Amino acid sequence: MTYPLMLDVTGRRVVVAGGGRVALRRAEALLAAGALVHVIAPQVDPALAGLEVTVSRREYRDGDLAGAWLVHAATSDPAVNARVAAEAQRLRIWCVRADDAAASAAWTPAVARDGEITVAVTAGGDPERAKRLRAAIAFALAEGALPVRPRRRGTLGRVALVGGGPGDPGLLTVRGRRLLAEADVVVADRLAPRGALTGLGPGVEVIDAGKAPHAPQLTQEQINALLMERARAGQRVVRLKGGDPFVFGRGGEEALACAAAGIPFEVVPGVTSAVAVPACAGIPVTHRGITQDFAVVSAHLDPSHPGATVDWEALAAGPGTLVLLMAVARLPEVTRELVKRGRDASTPVAVICDGTTERQRVLVSTLGQVAEEAAASSVRPPAVVVIGEVVRLREALGREEPAREEPAREEPAREEPAREEPGPEALARHTLGAA
Numbered sequence: 001m002t003y004p005l006m007l008d009v010t011g012r013r014v015v016v017a018g019g020g021r022v023a024l025r026r027a028e029a030l031l032a033a034g035a036l037v038h039v040i041a042p043q044v045d046p047a048l049a050g051l052e053v054t055v056s057r058r059e060y061r062d063g064d065l066a067g068a069w070l071v072h073a074a075t076s077d078p079a080v081n082a083r084v085a086a087e088a089q090r091l092r093i094w095c096v097r098a099d100d101a102a103a104s105a106a107w108t109p110a111v112a113r114d115g116e117i118t119v120a121v122t123a124g125g126d127p128e129r130a131k132r133l134r135a136a137i138a139f140a141l142a143e144g145a146l147p148v149r150p151r152r153r154g155t156l157g158r159v160a161l162v163g164g165g166p167g168d169p170g171l172l173t174v175r176g177r178r179l180l181a182e183a184d185v186v187v188a189d190r191l192a193p194r195g196a197l198t199g200l201g202p203g204v205e206v207i208d209a210g211k212a213p214h215a216p217q218l219t220q221e222q223i224n225a226l227l228m229e230r231a232r233a234g235q236r237v238v239r240l241k242g243g244d245p246f247v248f249g250r251g252g253e254e255a256l257a258c259a260a261a262g263i264p265f266e267v268v269p270g271v272t273s274a275v276a277v278p279a280c281a282g283i284p285v286t287h288r289g290i291t292q293d294f295a296v297v298s299a300h301l302d303p304s305h306p307g308a309t310v311d312w313e314a315l316a317a318g319p320g321t322l323v324l325l326m327a328v329a330r331l332p333e334v335t336r337e338l339v340k341r342g343r344d345a346s347t348p349v350a351v352i353c354d355g356t357t358e359r360q361r362v363l364v365s366t367l368g369q370v371a372e373e374a375a376a377s378s379v380r381p382p383a384v385v386v387i388g389e390v391v392r393l394r395e396a397l398g399r400e401e402p403a404r405e406e407p408a409r410e411e412p413a414r415e416e417p418a419r420e421e422p423g424p425e426a427l428a429r430h431t432l433g434a435a
């Protein structure tokens with residue numbers, strides 16, 4: 001039976017006997033932990049000699065361990081390692097022997113580190129087994145599959161602006177999952193993947209800041225204030241957004257608010273619906289021999305609107321593939337504008353609703369007819385509209401799904417950015433679950 005222990009080696013002398021690859025690994029780890037490392041070996045690997053270590057280029061000799069707290073016997077000669085271990089034993093200094101685990105007084109475990117968490121693994125003297133276990137633990141830590149949520153909080157929390165992907169929780173990033181597993185509170189948008197919230201631990205508060213149709217909603221200012229308030233209270237806040245936070249997601253505004261308030265924050269990119277929704281519907285936005293470029297455009301404004309800044313003239317002539325977000329309500333105006341400015345009315349178009357979810361539906365049409373057909377087939381947001389020859393690849397890729405009944409929906413979802421200001425009680429009403 002062994003006694004596991006973590007050592008604070010900061011500023012403490014540690015001897016590494018040996019100058020090869022094992023000695024190099026030990027020295028690197030010791031230096032990272034702040035130790036004063038003395039390497040003793042007749043020949044020293046140049047990478048080891050290049051580190052911030054003291055080097056004695058000679059054989060190990062008795063007396064070398066004076067003042068040391070720890071020694072690694074990592075020479076290629078078992079007899080030398082045995083001498084080092086024997087002296088360490090006499091001086092009551094812990095010695096790790098690289099060549100003979102059974103004769104060693106101490107062992108270095110395989111280590112997985114993740115922020116404040118350190119997991120050390122030994123596996124009955126089988127280093128390969130320990131390394132495999134370490135890799136599995138490191139992955140589980142990284143993706144938040146282990147209970148990593150801290151119980152002790154600092155005085156200042158932090159905000160993570162997490163891109164949740166287009167809807168399928170499987171498309172949330174590993175980093176996003178990890179931050180969700182650590183969160184005290186999750187402030188979720190309407191298009192954030194709800195399935196990602198099901199595994200949250202008990203006591204995690206979920207606040208729905210979504211722009212749900214016909215319901216009071218939080219303004220951007222209220223959301224910013226909420227994020228700051230919770231972080232100042234020491235909470236770990238995840239702002240979970242649909243797709244990528246910086247693609248029509250107002251993530252930049254939230255990041256600026258954090259920066260201005262001096263709140264530590266992190267941005268976790270997400271899989272944007274602009275590319276992933278077409279991809280999951282069998283449409284690559286670029287394809288060799290068809291198009292080398294694509295543009296992603298917000299089409300929530302009528303092109304004739306004075307506030308519209310999209311250059312429809314350039315888009316009509318320009319990129320091979322056009323991807324329109326928030327376009328359902330303005331589909332007639334936008335498609336008319338593109339045809340008027342020169343895009344061929346026969347250009348193939350796909351409208352993909354609720355992409356990547358089990359409710360996904362795809363309408364394939366042409367630029368000249370899509371607005372009418374979308375209205376006739378009750379196309380509703382959220383939808384991504386893809387315009388270009390790449391749409392034809394869907395058939396070649398065999399991604400056309402069998403006709404199925406439209407899912408029943410009580411309310412049409414709204415896709416435009418919020419306009420109405422909610423009342424002061426909106427925040428309370430949006431709190432879905434607090435424990």
Ligand SMILES: C[S@@+](CC[C@H](N)C(=O)[O-])C[C@H]1O[C@@H](n2cnc3c(N)ncnc32)[C@H](O)[C@@H]1O
Pocket residue numbers: 165166167191242243244245246247248249271272273274277324325326327352353354355356357381382383384415
């Ligand atoms: C405010 S924008 C946010 C975009 C998001 N930040 C992103 O990177 O995907 C919302 C628009 O994204 C598109 N969208 C998001 N998720 C979608 C989905 N699962 N299926 C179809 N369209 C989606 C729709 O055009 C919707 O109106």
